[in-house]
Amino acid sequence: MANLVSALGDLSAAEDAAQDAVETALETWSRDGIPDNPGAWITTVARRKAIDRIRRDKNRAEKSEALARLNLRHAERSDDELEEETIVRDEQLRLIYGCCHPSLSAEAQIALTLRAVAGLSTPEIASAFLLPEATLAQRLVRAKRKIRDAGVPFKIPDDAELLARTSEVHKVIYLLFNEGYAASDGDELIRTDLCDEAIRLGKLVANLLTDDAEAFGLVALMQLTHARRPARTNLDGSLVLLADQDRDLWDQELIDEGNEALEQAMRFAKPGPFQIQAAISALHCAARTADATDWEQIELLYRRWLAMARTPVVALNHLVAVSMVEGPKEAFDRLERGDLPETLAAYAPYWALRADLLAKLDRDEEAKAAYQTAASLAGSAPEQSFLQQKATQSDLTPGTN
Amino acid sequence: MKYALLIYGDETSPAVSPPQDSPEFAELIGGYMAFGEEAGSQGKIVAGEALHDTDVATTVTVVDGETVTTDGPFAETKEQLGGFYILECADLDEAIAWAAKIPTAKTGRIEVRPVQSYDDEGQPT
Numbered sequence: 001m002a003n004l005v006s007a008l009g010d011l012s013a014a015e016d017a018a019q020d021a022v023e024t025a026l027e028t029w030s031r032d033g034i035p036d037n038p039g040a041w042i043t044t045v046a047r048r049k050a051i052d053r054i055r056r057d058k059n060r061a062e063k064s065e066a067l068a069r070l071n072l073r074h075a076e077r078s079d080d081e082l083e084e085e086t087i088v089r090d091e092q093l094r095l096i097y098g099c100c101h102p103s104l105s106a107e108a109q110i111a112l113t114l115r116a117v118a119g120l121s122t123p124e125i126a127s128a129f130l131l132p133e134a135t136l137a138q139r140l141v142r143a144k145r146k147i148r149d150a151g152v153p154f155k156i157p158d159d160a161e162l163l164a165r166t167s168e169v170h171k172v173i174y175l176l177f178n179e180g181y182a183a184s185d186g187d188e189l190i191r192t193d194l195c196d197e198a199i200r201l202g203k204l205v206a207n208l209l210t211d212d213a214e215a216f217g218l219v220a221l222m223q224l225t226h227a228r229r230p231a232r233t234n235l236d237g238s239l240v241l242l243a244d245q246d247r248d249l250w251d252q253e254l255i256d257e258g259n260e261a262l263e264q265a266m267r268f269a270k271p272g273p274f275q276i277q278a279a280i281s282a283l284h285c286a287a288r289t290a291d292a293t294d295w296e297q298i299e300l301l302y303r304r305w306l307a308m309a310r311t312p313v314v315a316l317n318h319l320v321a322v323s324m325v326e327g328p329k330e331a332f333d334r335l336e337r338g339d340l341p342e343t344l345a346a347y348a349p350y351w352a353l354r355a356d357l358l359a360k361l362d363r364d365e366e367a368k369a370a371y372q373t374a375a376s377l378a379g380s381a382p383e384q385s386f387l388q389q390k391a392t393q394s395d396l397t398p399g400t401n
Numbered sequence: 402m403k404y405a406l407l408i409y410g411d412e413t414s415p416a417v418s419p420p421q422d423s424p425e426f427a428e429l430i431g432g433y434m435a436f437g438e439e440a441g442s443q444g445k446i447v448a449g450e451a452l453h454d455t456d457v458a459t460t461v462t463v464v465d466g467e468t469v470t471t472d473g474p475f476a477e478t479k480e481q482l483g484g485f486y487i488l489e490c491a492d493l494d495e496a497i498a499w500a501a502k503i504p505t506a507k508t509g510r511i512e513v514r515p516v517q518s519y520d521d522e523g524q525p526t
Contacts, residue, residue: 103493150515151402153492161494 090156092117093208096201098147098154100169108143113172115140118197129179130379156208166209170218170274173201177222181229195226206261216265217275223258224281227251239386243290255285276305295324312344316353328360348377352387368392403447403516404488404496409480410509412454417508418483432504440488440499449486480509487516 099112111129114120126136146152157165180194199222206215231245240246262278280301287293299321306314323331335354344350355370368391375387410417419425433451440446455474462469474481483505490496493513500511520526 101493103497149517150513151404151490151492151496153494155492155494157494 089204089207092201092204093156094154096169096205097156097165098152100165100172101147101152102165102168103150103152104143104146106171108139108146109168109172110175111136111139112143114176117201118176118194120194162209163212166205166212166215169205170202170214173198173205174218174222174274176201177225181225192229195222195229198222199226211268213265213268213270214272214274216261217272217278220258220260220262220265220278221274221281223254223261224278224285227254227258227285233382237382239382242284247288250285255282258282258285271304273305273309276301276308280305293324295321299325312340312347313349315340316344316347316350320353323357323360328357332357332361346377348374348379348383348387350374351377355390402490402492402496403518404490404493405514405516406486406488406496406500406503407482407512407514408484408486408503408505408509409512410483410505411479412481412483414508417505418454429504436502436504439502440486445488445490445499447487447489449484451484452482454483455481483509 095117096113099116100109104112111125114125115122122137122140123133126133129136156162177195177198180192180196180198199219202215202219202222206212206219209215228242228245228250230251231247231249232240234240258278259282262275262282265275265278280298283294283298283301299318302314302318302321306318319331319334322334332354335357340350351370351374355367355374358364358367358370371387371391375384375391378384378387412418415423415425419429437446437449458472458474460471460473460475486499486503488496488499490499493515496513496515500506500513503511505511518526
């Protein structure tokens with residue numbers, strides 16, 4: 001959209017044109033498959049359509065008036081405009097459900113969504129996933145060929161399928177968000193636009209399924225996580241841990257929105273992993289200082305989450321909460337007792353937690369070795385340098401990590 | 402669009418291929434008749450056949466102009482092709498929905514393959 005706006009200099013015309021273009025795209029793509037460069041294709045088609053439109057609407061109101069129209073509150077919009085919005089929304093949803101079709105591999109789903117829905121370029125997606133560009137391009141070509149040859153539909157699934165299909169879409173949206181948030185890319189820790197896009201898509205899907213608790217839970221989780229983003233890195237790009245973050249930098253407006261979405265989700269009384277994670281995030285956001293964090297509630301929530309999904313990462317996070325509630329000794333003992341899967345040994349956060357606990361137990365040498373291992377396994381440059389610094393730090397006094 | 406729904410299962414498993422005089426066999430046949438009735442009444446079925454087991458299969462290849470036949474299937478696999486349908490469907494979602502209704506979907510697997518079509522010049526369409 002930003003592309004188009006600069007090309008056309010008229011936001012409203014650009015929006016109309018983009019809508020036309022997406023409409024055309026959906027027709028053409030489900031017939032002929034997705035083109036090699038969908039983003040550029042949409043922009044080209046949109047520009048052409050916008051020119052048509054401007055020619056058609058010679059008497060159209062001035063640009064300023066058109067902009068004012070965009071700022072009208074929802075309730076003041078005309079029926080035509082509301083209908084137009086519904087059309088755009090439905091088209092985007094069709095695009096999402098098509099890209100996240102279960103007949104495509106999980107990798108293809110996320111790549112296609114990033115490409116066709118979020119408008120990322122092939123090199124951008126490749127670098128986000130640490131894949132050679134050729135591999136990613138091949139993956140997209142294969143997926144597009146399957147869409148065309150196998151007749152993968154771009155449509156909102158029938159009611160019977162909707163819930164199951166939506167949970168697939170949720171996975172892709174959340175992956176997209178995490179890619180933006182954690183950006184294993186190395187160069188850029190946070191890619192705000194990816195996170196914003198994920199939140200936008202999450203809302204779109206939540207509003208389609210007005211009765212899916214997890215859809216709202218996902219939106220809440222992303223908002224409550226994203227709200228802390230401004231405090232998450234220093235000016236030089238280095239990481240700031242939650243406990244050390246300047247909480248005044250948190251985006252209070254987004255926190256409020258997230259809490260609202262979480263409340264909406266909880267009204268359905270159908271808890272799920274996204275809602276639990278959102279609730280944990282909400283508790284962090286509610287604490288004015290790190291010391292004020294309600295770790296007991298958080299520990300309970302992790303325990304509940306573990307009961308639903310016993311994954312290594314959840315188990316690890318639960319242990320962090322245990323260390324806050326029952327102390328580092330208890331957490332370390334549980335870590336040592338080894339009821340965690342072996343795959344964790346290749347996972348940087350496992351070594352970071354182990355190191356933190358060792359440091360708190362005054363076992364500095366072992367802690368440094370563990371930080372060293374964590375640093376060697378970390379995915380992004382800021383994470384790496386953060387852990388590396390820990391490994392060589394002389395004083396590992398608890399509270400500084 | 403036409404889709405081939407290829408029905409795979411372990412032909413040695415009684416769940417997939419129950420003995421002919423058993424109640425399970427009658428139930429399976431009933432299930433296939435119901436499927437044929439439902440899909441057929443909607444004009445979906447282009448073709449559909451059940452196949453004998455692979456122990457009576459013959460594999461044919463031509464080597465240097467000479468026909469070479471071997472007894473048995475071309476590849477020994479855990480699951481074998483036991484039958485197929487060709488269905489006319491609007492899109493992959495519809496084909497998947499029909500595949501899920503095939504009785505053997507519960508005990509085996511259905512591979513959904515779009516049928517390739519060609520125009521008069523022999524070009525893929």
